[in-house]
Every structure is written in C-alpha cells, then in structure tokens.
Amino acid sequence: MTGEDTAKTCYYRLILLGLCLTFGFSVILAQLFQYQVLQHDQLKQIADEQRDREKVVLPQRGVIADTHGYLLATNLVRWDISASPPLIADPDDLASRLAGLLALPKEEVYTRLTAEKPWVLLAKEVPQQTGEAILNLKADGLICEARQVRVYPEGELFAHVLGIVTNAGDGFYGVEGFYNSLLKGAGGKLQIEQNPVGDEIPVPPLNFNPPQQGTSLILTLDRNIQYIAAEELNRALEEYQAESGTVIVMDPQTGALLAVVSSPTYDPNHFAEADVRLMADPAVSNMWEPGSIFKIITWAAGLDSGTISPGTTWYDNGAIEVGGRVIQNWDRRGHGLVTMEDGLVQSLNTVAAFISTSVGKDRFYTYLRRFGFGDLTKVDLASEGPGMMKLPGDADWFPSELGTNSFGQGIAVTPLQMITAVAAVANQGRLMKPHIVRQFITTGAHSQERKVVQVEPTLVRWAVSRETAQTLTDMLVQAVEREGSSKARIPGYRIAGKTGTAQIPTAYGYHPTDTIASFGRLCAGRRPSLYHPGQAGPAQSLAVGHPDRRADLPGHRREAVHLSPHPAG
C-alpha cells in the first residue's frame, strides 16, 4: 500500500469517526433536548419532590386566662419515644440509660431495643423534661417525637366551662369548643432540602410560610369567685345529699359571667378517663323545669303590663282553674285576701296563675320571649340548648299551660337562660347578652405585634321598664326579708331573691319525692358594685343553683358572705 492510499484510508476513517461523533452527539443533544426542554416541567417536579420536603409547622394553640390573667389553659410538650432496633449500636448501654429515665425495668427496654422489628414504641406522652433528657442522649436509632398537649392548671375547677382538646388538637365543649377555630390558629409551611436518605440538609429553608398562632382568650371569669362558688356548691351538695348542681355568677350590667360551676365534674387533664356524659356544661346544655323561681318573670309581666301593682289584692281560696285544670298552692291551702307582694313572698301558685290569666296569653308569652325564653342566649359556650317553651297556637299547647307556666311548670329552661332573665330585672329591665370572653389577643404571623380586641357588652332588648324592674326588685327584697329565704339574708346588704322547688317530670308524671331546687339572687344593696368601684347600679352578682331534692341553699349565703366584701378594683 502506497503512502497515498494510506492517507486516503485515514481520511475516510476520519470522516467515519466524524460521522459517528456527530451521530453520537446528536443523540445526546436530542436526549438533552428531550429532558431539558420537552420534559423539563415534569422532570423538574420529580427532582424537586426528591430533594425538597414540605414540613407543616403547627401553630401554638391560644392560651386561656381568667379576668386577672391567671392561666387556665396552656400547651405543654410531651414526647413519644420510639426506636429503630437495627440502627442501635449498643442496645445494652442504651437500655440501662433509658430504663432510668423512663422508669421501666432494664430488661423490658432491652427486649424492645433488640426486637427484630424496624420500629418499636418505648413510651408515650413522656413528660417534657424526661423527653429532653432522652433527646440529649443523641443515640442513633432513638426517635423522640414532640407532641403538643393541652393542660389545665386549675384541673376540675373550670372543666365544664373550658371543655377539652383532643389529641388531634380539636376543642370540644365550653370555650375550647366554641372558639376552636380561633384558638387553633392555622398551620404554616416550611420548605426544606433533604439528602437522598431523607435527612434535612442544614441550609436555610427554601420557603417559609409562618403559622398563624392561635388567638389567646382572656375570660370574664374570676378564678377566686369560681373557687368560692365551687366550694359552696360542693358543700351544699354534700349537706343535702344532692346529685348535681350548678352555680352561675353574672354581672347583670354587662352580661359577663364571673363564675360558672357545675358538679359532678371531671379532670380535663385526663378527660379520656372521664365519663363522656359529664363533659357537656350543664349550665348551658341541661334543661329543667324552673319552678317557683320563674314567678319573677310572671310578676314582671304583670307589673310591666300594668295588670297588677304590689298592692293589688286578690282573694286566694287555695285553688284556681285555668283551662280546665285546677291549680293549687304548694301547701294546698288558701291564704285569703293577699296582695301581689304577699303572693310573691309566699310563692303562691294561685296568684301566679291569676296574674298570667289576667295578663292574657298573648302578652304573657310575649314577655317570656322578651326575657329570652325559648331562644338561645347566644353565649359563647359550645352546646347551648334553647330550652323548651310551647306557645299558643302550637299543636301541643293547651290553655291550662298558661296557668302552669306562670309558676314554672310545663316549661324547660337552661340555668343560663334563667340567670340571664333574672339579671335583666337586676339591670333595670335591660336584657344583656351573656358572654364569657373579655378580650381576644392575636399575634401576627409575620410580626410579634399583638392585637387586642375588647368585647363590649351587648344589649339584647329591654325586657321590662326601669320602674317595673325597680318595683320587682323591692318585692324580691321583701321575699328574702320576710319569708323562707331567710338564709339568704346578709347583714348590711340588701339582698333580693326568690327560691324555686321544681318537680322532676318523668314518663309517669312528676317524681314523687325528688325535686330540683333553685335560687336566684340579686345584690340590691347600697354598694352593689363589687368590681367596678364608683358605679351605682341595682345589682352586681346573682346566682342560680339547683342542688337536687332540697329548696334551701345555705351555700348561697355563705358564698355571698365571701363575695360581697370583695375588695373593689
């Protein structure tokens, strides 16, 4: 082969090589075009998914405090401790260290750490300090997972009114249930980078959307009043061997609830162990026939409509027929010629029926509606019931109910409805919307700026005139001064009040022995303002309780003794 042939061969080989390279690069370019241009979005998404991870940043649930700022509900961290046995280098050493911290036998911990499983649970809901001590061991294969739990420093004292928060972070009952979405806040998102094993790469987050922390609530409740109310209620329940009871203390001028106590109760810190029937707040969920305490409303209707005055007389022969039903007094006796004030003081059913029939069914039920019966009070507590009130025209309303309703039978109310109505009398006839939250405190997601929203009292309507309320209050003072409620008297204070003893309806008529006792009281004295010094008003505190089986409530007197000299301001 000549040199010329060799050069020619080389030339062709170069051409061939060039073609091969061109083809190869073309394929690569085509692939690049395919990946970088045509499949760009899809592949980028896959890559991002592999590299980026989105972590949900849970918000802190808002705290709840009483009117003085004492903490009633807050959040703590509990740790769930688990392990991946295949990753543990020295199970014996780790078992001996964990056993001390978890207060478990070393053998038990060792058995779990050497189990042939990819994951084992060691302990749940470990207290914060123990969890952090375990975390500081920094042992490979040990997993410490923090979990937010709701705790209530006052335990049972505020159980009904606060409600509970489940492990999923949702509130039920009471304030927790009513304001769940506000308290809960909204979760944030943190976009981080991870390595192929899934560990977080310590670089600044790619994107961070901070969580909206839950709104904190300052309640109108005063934990001292709450405590005294609870003590007195428990004492009364024990004294009279009653099954259950409720005490509510309200500021009638604003509708602010100062104490809401019910018994029996439960510990919200361990609600899973409690009877679920105890969880609803009896103050807003339970209905009862109010009995004679309801006469306050009947007398208010009679006075406000001009049908009666305190001095109006009526001859009581012990019975009155309304709608074909004979209504008798509680003592089955006639009391002769009585004034309306006497009728209230002696709690005469016949006089109540006389008033309601004289007022007339339309006006009588209009007054009941004006006092809020048959409707929700719209208090900011979960699971409120509207009570039960039949109206003329309803299929199940009978004319005799005009008589029975006048002394609180055949009508069902919640304790909160009753106290709200009585508070209207104490507040010169103004019916206020009951409320339990005084302030909402919100912290911004992007700044630490606090926004405070104050809750203003809401006037629902005028239930009766100012004059009617004043006259009725004077009559109720007489009811305390002159008659059976003498235990409610407090020297130096002008107390207005009315007892009630309601029978308990059963499937076969009323229960022969058991009753529900109630007492509505207004402080109508010279210095009614316990918490707002300098303000003058007819009343500042009142309570309704219904320990079963007994009408007398000496507990209320003791409570009043505690309450009334409360230092102002």
Next chain:
Amino acid sequence: MASHALPIPIAQARKRPRSQAAEQELSLQTVFFLFLALAILFGWLHVILSLEIASTGRQIQLKSDELEALQRDNNLLRWQVAAALSPQKLAVRARELGYGPQPPLYLPLTKADSQKPLP
C-alpha cells in the same frame, strides 16, 4: 493515479511561519489560563459563600431549636406557677399552715355611715 490534496487548514498551518503560530498558541494559552483562573476564583467564591450560607443556616436552625426549647421551658414554668397558685392548692397549703375559714365579721352600719360617699 491522481494525487489527493491534503485538507486546507493543515496545509495552511504548514505554510504559516513558526513564530506566528507560537504567538497564537501563547495568546490562546493566556486566554485559557485566564478563564481557568476566573473559574477557580468563582468556584472558590461559590464554595466559600455556600459554606457561609450553610453555616449561617445551621446557626439559625440551632438558634430556632434553642428558642423553641426556651419557649417550651417557659410554658412549663408558667404552667407550674399557675398550678402552684391555684386556689385549691393555696387553700390546702393555708390549712396546713393553720389558717382556716373564719366566721364572717359584720360591721353594723349607722344611717350616717350609709350616707357617706363611697371611697
């Protein structure tokens, strides 16, 4: 047999004077090294900055963890204080110390007292 001409660039290169080719190679080398130096500089800067960012990120993360731990401790302490100051516990402690409910003391008010302005 016709002779086959060599490709033109090779032929031209062969025809170029030696000094001119050397000069061109030198300038190409300079440009190459300049680019290499710049690339190394940018690479070094990139590594340093990345390191700084990663280090700062790590510090932020540690501080965030520290803040979170402090907040947890704060919450725990606030809870402990609230639980210790609860009226039930205070009442128990007061009883332990010998205090107890006293009978109420009523001060009789005269008419003149009742007409005095409130404090």
